[in-house]
Amino acid sequence: MTDKDNYGLFIAEYGKALPALRAFLRQLLPTWFDVDEVIQETSMVLWKKFDQFEPGSSFSAWASMVARFEVLKYRRKKSRDRHVFSDATLELLAEECLNMEDQLSEQRLSLKTCVAKLEQKQQDLLIQSYSRDLSIKELAENEGRSPGSLYKVLDRLRIKLMQCVKENGAPSHG
Structure with missing residues (x-):
């Protein structure tokens, strides 16, 4: 396989996995800034080690494992911050997040469908309220x-979205 083929395959797999990877990291890290920092590092490691990825296996699961180690490295750098989980707590959270990935993926898909049913102005309001840019x-x-x-x-x-997701039969969290 050529480097160009590898790059195309990597971008396709990474693009599909990125939303779940960001959600996974957000559960392990206190802020979106932290998520962005770890995503950058994780992306570089994933690309450097892409030759170790086994085609046919779950790229998302592999990326989550790499991200998990990047979170640990990031935490070590920020270890002076008093708002940092212990390694044991982080491991428990990471395991739980990985175990819930299929369920969360179904919920995200259902939520996306429900958001699409809202009026455009309502969608815009939700997007703006959850963006990092505006209070x-x-x-x-x-x-x-x-x-x-x-x-x-x-x-x-x-x-309204919660009711729609429930009506669409997506499994509830917890």
């Missing part, structure tokens, strides 16, 4: 609402 206060100002009013609207949307 609820800033978003409320942009929408011409009070923060309290925006929280109520978002709460109603979350309830």
Whole structure:
């Protein structure tokens, strides 16, 4: 296989695995900034070690294992921060996250379907509220609402999405 073929295969597999990988890392790390940092390192390691990946096996599972080690390395660098889990706690969380991946994947697919059923303005509001760029206060100002009013609207949307996901038969978490 040529380097060009390898690159194409890597990009295809990585692209499919990235949303689940980000979700996995977010459960192990306290902030999206931390997730972005570890994603960068994980991406480089995955590419460097792509020749060790066994075609036909789960790229997502392999990427999660690599990411798990990158989280440990990242944690060591940030070990002076008092908001860091112990290695044992992190291992338990990582195991649980990996065990729940199929269920979470089904839930993400169901949620994506449910979000698509919302009006475009509602979808945009949800996306903006979960982005890293705006606080609820800033978003409320942009929408011409009070923060309290925006929280109520978002709460109603979350309830609507939760009901839709349940109706679509996606397994519930927990």
